[in-house]
Amino acid sequence: MKEVAIIGATGYTGAELLRLLANHEKVNVTYITSRKEAGKHVFKIHPHLKGIEKYKDLYFTGDVDKVEADLIFTATPHGASMDIVPDFIERGMKVIDLSGDYRFEDLSLYEKYYKIKHKGLPETKIAYGLPELHREEIKKAQLVANPGCFPTGAILAVAPLVKEGIIEERIIFDSKTGVSGAGVNPTEITHFPNVNENINPYKITTHRHTPEIEKELKKLGKAKVSFTPHLAPITRGILTTAHTFLAKDVDREEIIKVYEKFYKDEFFVRIFSEEIPKLTWVRGTNFCDIGGFEIDEHNRLVVISAIDNLVKGASGQAIQNMNIMFGFDEKEGLFEVGLNP
Ligand SMILES: NC(=O)C1=CN([C@@H]2O[C@H](COP(=O)(O)OP(=O)(O)OC[C@H]3O[C@@H](n4cnc5c(N)ncnc54)[C@H](OP(=O)(O)O)[C@@H]3O)[C@@H](O)[C@H]2O)C=CC1
Numbered sequence: 575m576k577e578v579a580i581i582g583a584t585g586y587t588g589a590e591l592l593r594l595l596a597n598h599e600k601v602n603v604t605y606i607t608s609r610k611e612a613g614k615h616v617f618k619i620h621p622h623l624k625g626i627e628k629y630k631d632l633y634f635t636g637d638v639d640k641v642e643a644d645l646i647f648t649a650t651p652h653g654a655s656m657d658i659v660p661d662f663i664e665r666g667m668k669v670i671d672l673s674g675d676y677r678f679e680d681l682s683l684y685e686k687y688y689k690i691k692h693k694g695l696p697e698t699k700i701a702y703g704l705p706e707l708h709r710e711e712i713k714k715a716q717l718v719a720n721p722g723c724f725p726t727g728a729i730l731a732v733a734p735l736v737k738e739g740i741i742e743e744r745i746i747f748d749s750k751t752g753v754s755g756a757g758v759n760p761t762e763i764t765h766f767p768n769v770n771e772n773i774n775p776y777k778i779t780t781h782r783h784t785p786e787i788e789k790e791l792k793k794l795g796k797a798k799v800s801f802t803p804h805l806a807p808i809t810r811g812i813l814t815t816a817h818t819f820l821a822k823d824v825d826r827e828e829i830i831k832v833y834e835k836f837y838k839d840e841f842f843v844r845i846f847s848e849e850i851p852k853l854t855w856v857r858g859t860n861f862c863d864i865g866g867f868e869i870d871e872h873n874r875l876v877v878i879s880a881i882d883n884l885v886k887g888a889s890g891q892a893i894q895n896m897n898i899m900f901g902f903d904e905k906e907g908l909f910e911v912g913l914n915p
């Protein structure tokens with residue numbers, strides 16, 4: 575049995591890690607931290623976990639410095655993670671950071687979009703934790719930077735097209751996200767009357783996930799990325815519509831074959847040749863569903879992806895990465911199926 579700890583376990587991704595790890599047979603959660611709930615029992619903050627035998631003696635601690643485990647999940651905001659992670663790395667532990675702090679090799683790009691000074695990368699092997707593209711690096715890494723939620727759905731939606739040079743450089747992503755993407759603390763933007771019965775575009779050309787998507791796609795081929803997120807009146811899920819323009823004379827069937835080949839060994843990526851992906855099908859699961867593949871008369875190829883932002887977009891992917899780092903079956907603890915309807 576491996577021991578893991580969750581820093582920031584009162585938040586949404588921390589809670590989702592606890593929900594999924596309740597079913598993991600090779601891992602025990604030995605520490606959970608919170609600054610404001612230290613001393614409280616896990617069931618007090620997360621009543622939905624009540625009765626889980628594995629968690630019966632689990633209490634929040636405020637003492638991050640004393641936390642020790644085989645692997646640490648830092649489910650903390652960007653800026654906070656880079657104050658916390660280096661100490662665990664120096665003490666020889668494996669870390670999966672869910673924030674944006676370690677996703678960029680080029681820190682000037684991070685500073686430009688996050689508008690904070692980066693404190694530097696630890697001297698260790700760091701991998702970008704998208705298993706479908708970086709599995710071998712994740713196996714060897716001590717620190718895994720878990721991808722952003724929008725980047726996960728966007729990159730997986732077009733990676734085969736970029737890799738095979740099927741589309742032109744310019745790619746436009748339009749994403750609709752659930753409100754849980756904004757974290758556990760409510761704001762005016764996420765206030766129910768402002769979200770309900772509205773679809774609110776935000777950071778229309780400036781979202782910090784734009785450079786993350788682009789730098790990853792550029793590792794596969796040519797890519798100039800434009801991205802606009804929209805807040806939708808749903809709790810979980812990200813539906814991304816990728817607008818691309820064909821650079822080659824290929825038809826729908828050939829494109830679907832390219833996707834099926836590219837993802838043939840990837841359990842968590844499902845290709846739908848007929849049906850259009852739905853958020854309910856991936857809800858609570860680690861799947862990224864991809865479909866659409868329709869071409870209009872102007873050679874625009876439209877691909878749709880659906881993920882659960884808290885699972886494949888965050889905590890599920892983090893557990894998939896942990897499974898790879900420990901040499902476990904990648905699917906361990908991630909056997910959830912979605913809903914219909
Ligand atoms: N929500 C989502 O869909 C996704 C989120 N992410 C990223 O994952 C990370 C966590 O997100 P999420 O769970 O939504 O965020 P939340 O705001 O819901 O939770 C953040 C947690 O971090 C703790 N925390 C905040 N500041 C500090 C600090 N300075 N030191 C120690 N602990 C701190 C808080 O605990 P307390 O106040 O109790 O100490 C809280 O438990 C973020 O970086 C986020 O951007 C990534 C992908 C998707």
Ligand SMILES: CC(=O)N[C@@H](CCC(=O)OP(=O)(O)O)C(=O)O
Nearest residue numbers: 673674722723751752753755756
């Ligand atoms: C709805 C909502 O506000 N979503 C968040 C998603 C951010 C997130 O989780 O981003 P990181 O993974 O990069 O930290 C946003 O757009 O900022």
